[in-house]
Amino acid sequence: MNLDKAGALRMKTSTAKSGLSRQTKDSITGLLMVFPSFLLLVFIVILPISLAVRESLLDPNGALSLANYKYLFTDKAMKNNIIFTLNLTVVSTVITLILGYILAIYLRFSKGRISEWIRKLYFIPMFIPAVIATYGIINMYGNHGWLARIVLALGGDSFPRFIYDYNGLLLANLWFNIPFTAMLLSSALAGIPNSLIESARDVGAGKLNLFTKFIVPMTYKTVLVAATFSFMGIIGSFTAPFLIGPNAPQVLGIAMQQSFSIYHDVGIASAMAVFMFLLCSAMGYFYIRSMVKEEPAGR
C-alpha cells in the first residue's frame, strides 16, 4: 500500500518534470526500438521489390508496358523454363515430403541400432554448403564419377546420364531438403505422446488407421510448414542448377541470372523475379491462412 503510494508519487514528479505521461514515453521507446528493423525492412525488402516491379513494367525506351510479361509467358524458351521450374519444384517438394515423413516416422517409432545411427547422421547434409554438396554430387554421379567407375570396374559398359539433367536437379533438391523436412516432422511426431497412440491402438486402430486418423491430423500443420519451406527453397535454388542443371530448359533462377548479367535485359529479369515472388507469396498466403485458422478447440 505504502509502496504503491510512493510509486505513484514518484511517477507524478517524473511526469511533471518531463511533461510527458509514462504511456507516451513507453510508446516512444517502443517506436525507437522497432525503427532499426523497420529501416532494414524498407531498404532491403520493400524498396527493392518496388524497384523490381517498376523495372519489370518498363520497356527498353522507358515507357510503361506489359511487354516483359508478355515475353515471359509467350516466348517458347521462357514458357519451357517456367514449366520446367514449376514441375521440378512441385515434384521435388512432394518427394521430399514423402521421404522426409517416412524417415521421421521410422525414427519416431523404431528403437533399433540402425535407427539410432540414422538419428545421429541424417541432418549432416544441412551443415554442408550447397557448392560443396553439388561438387560431391558431380563426383559421385557424374559421367566419370565414382558410380560410373564402379559400374565400369564391375564389367558394365555404360553409366546412364544422371546429372546435367532434370534427375540431377531432383537428386540435389532431395539431398538439400529432406534432412530439414525430416527434422521438422520428427519434432512434430515427438510431440505426440505415446499414450495417445497406445489408446488409439487399444480401441482397435490398426497401423493404417493409426496413420491416417491420428498421426496425419496431429502433424498436418507441420507438414504444411515443411512444404512451404521446401517449396520456397527449391523454387529459388541457384547453386545446384548453375553447376549441374541442363542448358535448356533452365530453372528460373538461372534464366534470371542470364537475362540480367549476360543479356543485360533488366526488364525481363525483373519480370521473372516478380513472377517468382508472386508464386512464393501465394504459397505464403496459404501457409499463413492455415496457421491462423485454428481448430475451434484452440489448443
Next chain:
Amino acid sequence: MEQTIQLSISGLQKTYKSGEGVRDINLEIRKGELISLLGPSGCGKTTVLRTIGGFLSPDSGEVRIENQSILHLPPEKRPTAMVFQSYNLWPHMTVYENLAFGLKLRKTSRSEIRQKVEQVLKLVRLPGMEKKYPSQLSGGQQQRVAVARALLLEPKVLLLDEPFSALDAKLRMEMREELREIQAAGNLTMVFVTHDQEEALSISDRIVVMNSGRIEQVASPQDIYDQPNTLFVAQFIGRMNFLRGQAVGDRINVQSFGFHNEKGLRGEVTVAVRPEDIVMLHDESAGMGGTIRQVMVLGHYAEISIETPAGLTKVFLPREEARSLSTGSAVRIGITRVTAYSQSS
C-alpha cells in the same frame, strides 16, 4: 457370488534391461470383480497392467481371458480396454468422435453409435457434451470421457492405470465412487492400478499388494488391513506402530505384554500394532508405561506420540479425551491386537 474366472495370469515374468521387472505373477480374477494392483512406484504394477493390455510382451508366462490365451494378440485385437494415467483423449476429435471411433472401426451402424454415445455420456454424467473438444473440458470431465470411451468397447476386462492420480483430492473421491457404481451396475471386471492405498482400500474387491516385482499379498481390503502377511504390507497399508518384541515358545513378549505366537516365530521379532488397537489405561499398575512426546489435534481426533520402552507408538484418541494430555506426562497403555514378523523379513 459367481465364480467364473474372467482373467488369469500365471507365471508371468518380464525383466527390463535395467534389471527391474516382475516375476512369478500368478493371479486369478473373477467375473465382476474389481482388483487393485497396489504398490510403491517401480513395483511392477503398471508392467502387469500393460502386459494384459498388450503394450508389453512378457518374457514368459500366460495371460488368459475367459480361458483363451491373449498373448499372441496385438492391443487392438484384445478384448481389453485401457484408461490411461494422463488425460488421453485425442485432441483433434470432438468428444463424440473420440467415443465413436472404436465403434466405427467395429462397423457399428450410425444410429446405434449415436444412441450408445448418448447412453454412455449419461452414465458418466456428461450428457450433451458431444460437440466439445477435449481442451474445452476440465480434467475430471476429460477422464470421465476416457472412462466412457473404454466402456463403449464393452471390454471383457477394463484396465485402469492410475486414472485419477492427476485429479485433485475431492474430485478423486467422487470419481472413485462413480467408477464403483458403474462397475457394480454393469458387473464389469476391472483391474485398477494405483499407488494410493486409500484409493485401493475404498474401491477394491481384492487388493494385490506388490513390491519390487513380486506379489506380497492378495486379499480383500479388510484382510489386508487386519492381517498383513508381510512386514512390507504392514508398513505400506494404513498407519502402523512397530515395536520390539521377543518370541519365546508359543508366546510373543512385548515388555509386560504377552501375545499368542501364531506363526511360530523365534528370537527377536517386530510387532506391528495399529494405532486404533492401542488403548489408554487409567490403572497405574496395568499395561506398559510411556511418556507423551507430542499431541497433535487433527480435526475430530488427536494423534498422540508416546515413547515406550518398546519403541515410539502413535495412538489415535477422540479430541475430548486428548484435551487432558500434555507433552511430558506419564501414561500407561494397553494393546489389544498385534501382528508379529520375524526381523529378517
